[in-house]
Amino acid sequence: MNWKSITLYLPATAVIIGLLLIVFSTAFPPVHARIDDSDHQQEITEFNSTVSRVNQWFRNDWQAAGLSQAPPADEKILLRRLSLALHGTIPSLEELRRFEADQRPDRLQQWCREMLEDPRFADYFAERFTRAFVGTQGEPFLVFRRDRFRNWIVEQLKQNRPYNQVVQEIISQDGLWTGEPATNFMTHAVLNGDVDENKLAGKTVRAVLGQRIDCAQCHDHPFADWKQHDFEGLAAYFGQVRLSAFGVEDRKNQEYKVEDRITLEERTVQPEVPFQENLLPDSGTRREQLAIWSTHPDNRRFSRAAVNRIWALLFGKAFSEGAPYYTRVDDLPDPEDDEGTGTALDLLADAFVASNYNIKQLIETIAALEVYRLDSTTDEIDDSIVRQQIDHWAVFPLIRLRPEQVVGSMLQAASIKTIDQNSHLLTRTFKLINENDFLKEYGDFGADELDERAGTVPQALLRMNGKLFEESTRPSPFNATPRIALASGSPEHIIETCFLTCLTRYPSQEENQFFLNKWQDEKSDRWPQRTHDLYWALINSPEFSWNH
Numbered sequence: 001m002n003w004k005s006i007t008l009y010l011p012a013t014a015v016i017i018g019l020l021l022i023v024f025s026t027a028f029p030p031v032h033a034r035i036d037d038s039d040h041q042q043e044i045t046e047f048n049s050t051v052s053r054v055n056q057w058f059r060n061d062w063q064a065a066g067l068s069q070a071p072p073a074d075e076k077i078l079l080r081r082l083s084l085a086l087h088g089t090i091p092s093l094e095e096l097r098r099f100e101a102d103q104r105p106d107r108l109q110q111w112c113r114e115m116l117e118d119p120r121f122a123d124y125f126a127e128r129f130t131r132a133f134v135g136t137q138g139e140p141f142l143v144f145r146r147d148r149f150r151n152w153i154v155e156q157l158k159q160n161r162p163y164n165q166v167v168q169e170i171i172s173q174d175g176l177w178t179g180e181p182a183t184n185f186m187t188h189a190v191l192n193g194d195v196d197e198n199k200l201a202g203k204t205v206r207a208v209l210g211q212r213i214d215c216a217q218c219h220d221h222p223f224a225d226w227k228q229h230d231f232e233g234l235a236a237y238f239g240q241v242r243l244s245a246f247g248v249e250d251r252k253n254q255e256y257k258v259e260d261r262i263t264l265e266e267r268t269v270q271p272e273v274p275f276q277e278n279l280l281p282d283s284g285t286r287r288e289q290l291a292i293w294s295t296h297p298d299n300r301r302f303s304r305a306a307v308n309r310i311w312a313l314l315f316g317k318a319f320s321e322g323a324p325y326y327t328r329v330d331d332l333p334d335p336e337d338d339e340g341t342g343t344a345l346d347l348l349a350d351a352f353v354a355s356n357y358n359i360k361q362l363i364e365t366i367a368a369l370e371v372y373r374l375d376s377t378t379d380e381i382d383d384s385i386v387r388q389q390i391d392h393w394a395v396f397p398l399i400r401l402r403p404e405q406v407v408g409s410m411l412q413a414a415s416i417k418t419i420d421q422n423s424h425l426l427t428r429t430f431k432l433i434n435e436n437d438f439l440k441e442y443g444d445f446g447a448d449e450l451d452e453r454a455g456t457v458p459q460a461l462l463r464m465n466g467k468l469f470e471e472s473t474r475p476s477p478f479n480a481t482p483r484i485a486l487a488s489g490s491p492e493h494i495i496e497t498c499f500l501t502c503l504t505r506y507p508s509q510e511e512n513q514f515f516l517n518k519w520q521d522e523k524s525d526r527w528p529q530r531t532h533d534l535y536w537a538l539i540n541s542p543e544f545s546w547n548h
Helices: 003-027 031-065 075-087 093-101 107-117 119-134 146-158 163-172 181-187 197-209 228-238 286-294 300-315 344-354 359-368 383-391 403-413 425-442 457-465 467-473 480-488 491-503 509-519 524-539
Strands: 241-244 247-250 256-259 266-269
Touching (some): 031 344, 075 093, 075 403, 093 491, 107 359, 163 197, 197 228, 197 286, 228 266, 344 359, 403 425, 480 524, 509 524
Antiparallel strands (some): 241 247, 256 266
8 A cells, every 4th residue: 555545545544443432432431530520519518518517616616605797798789798808899880780690599609619710819828828928027138038939828828738738838948039939938037147947836736736835935935835845946946047058958967956944055946846746747857747746637726727817807806716815826825635625716717627628628628618608787776686696607797908908999990991811001000009009008917917906097098198198080081980970860860879989888778878968959961070988988987998
C-alpha cells in the first residue's frame, strides 16, 4: 500500500475511531468522574449535617437561657453582610439588580459560593491573614517583603489550598524571602540582623493557636496555665533559624540560649511544647516538628483558632460562648477535654478538620447558619434581655465597619458598576490611591483590627468633609450621583436608587415621603444637586458605617 492509498483511508479511520471513543466513554464513564460525583454528594451531606447540628446547638442555648431569637434578616441585608465580610465593601447597584433578578430558591448560598470564587475574596482575605501573621509594618525592608507574603497568600486562597498546609509552610519554609514568600514570616521578626525567637513564638501561638502567651516571656502568666518555661520551650523551636546568603535556614548544631533573669548567666533551652507532646513527629527540623504539632488534627487549639478568626471576619467580632468574658480573636480559652461539652465553635472546628481544612467550605457553612441570617433588630425592650440576646448570638451583632470597609463602601457607592479586577485601570488606580490616603487619615487598626473600638469625631468629620467623598461624588460622567439623577426619571426613583446603592435597602414609607416633600417644588435641573445632597446624608448616616 502506497502513501496515497494510506492518505485516502485516514479520514474514514479517524471518524470510526472517534465514534468508538464516544460510545465507549458514554457506556463506561471515567472512574474519577463517578468518584468525584460521589465525593460531591458526600460533601453536601456533611455540609447539611454540620449546619443542622450547629443550628440545633444555638437553639438549645437560646432555650436554656430563656431567650427568643430575632427574626430572619432581609436577603439584601444578608448580601450586604457577605459582601462586607468577603470583599470588604457593600454590593454595587449592578450586583443588587442582578441579585433581585435571580429567582433561584437558594440564591444566597449560590451568591456566597460565587463571591468566594471572585478574585476580590482572595485579595481581601489575604490582607486579613497577612495582618495576623506579619502585621502591617514594612520593615526590615532589606530582608522582609510583606507584599510577597501577601501575594503568596492570595494564590493559596485562590487555589483553596488546605489551611493546615499553608500554616505548616509559613512556620517551616527555608530559602530567600524574595523567592520563597512564606519565609517572610521568619524575616518579619528580624531585629538588628538576628531573628527574634520570642517574637516568633508569641506570634505563632496567637496567629496559629488563637491564644496569648506573650505575657509568659518574662514571668508565669497570672491568669492562665502558661508558664515562663512554656514560652522558652516554644521559642527554642526557632533558636536554630539564621539568615545567610541563601536566605532563611536552620543551623542544626546551634543551641538556643537565654540569660537567666536570676543568675544572669546563659543557659541552654531545649525545644519543648506545653501540651500534647505525643503529637510531635519523630523527624524533621525543629520548625518542621513545630509546624506538624501546631496543625495536627488532634490539636484542637489550631482548628478552633481558625474557625474563630473566620467567624470574626464574618460577624465582625470573635465567638463568645454565652458570655463576653473573651472577645479577642486570639485569646481563646483552653478547649474542654471532656466529651459532650462541645460548643458551636467546637462543632465547626471538627467539621473544618473533616473537610481537610477547607477555608471556603467553612465560610459557606457559617454563612448558611440560622444565627448568621438573623436580623440585627429585636422586639425586646428590656436592656438586660437585649444584652443577653447579644451575648448568646440570638440577634445579629451591630458592629462598626473597619476602616477598609468604610472606604471600600464609600468608593463602591459612588460607582454604578462593580469595582473589581475587570474595572478600568484608571478606576482601580483611583481606588488604590484614595484607599491608602483615607486609611492614613482615618486610622488603621493594624494586626488587632478585629478588636472592638468606638468611632471618633475626627473619623465622622473625615467622612462628611473629606476629599474622598467630594471627589467620588462630584458631578462627572463616571460618578453615580449625576447618572442616577439623569437616568431615574422621577424623584421617587432617585430616592429608591440612592437608598439601594448606599444602604442596600429601599427607603421606608416615612423616609420616602420625607424626601419627596423636600423635592416637591423642585425642577428636574435641580435633581443632580439634590441627589448629591441625599448621598451625603446617607453615607454619613450611622446605618452606613455599621454592619447589621
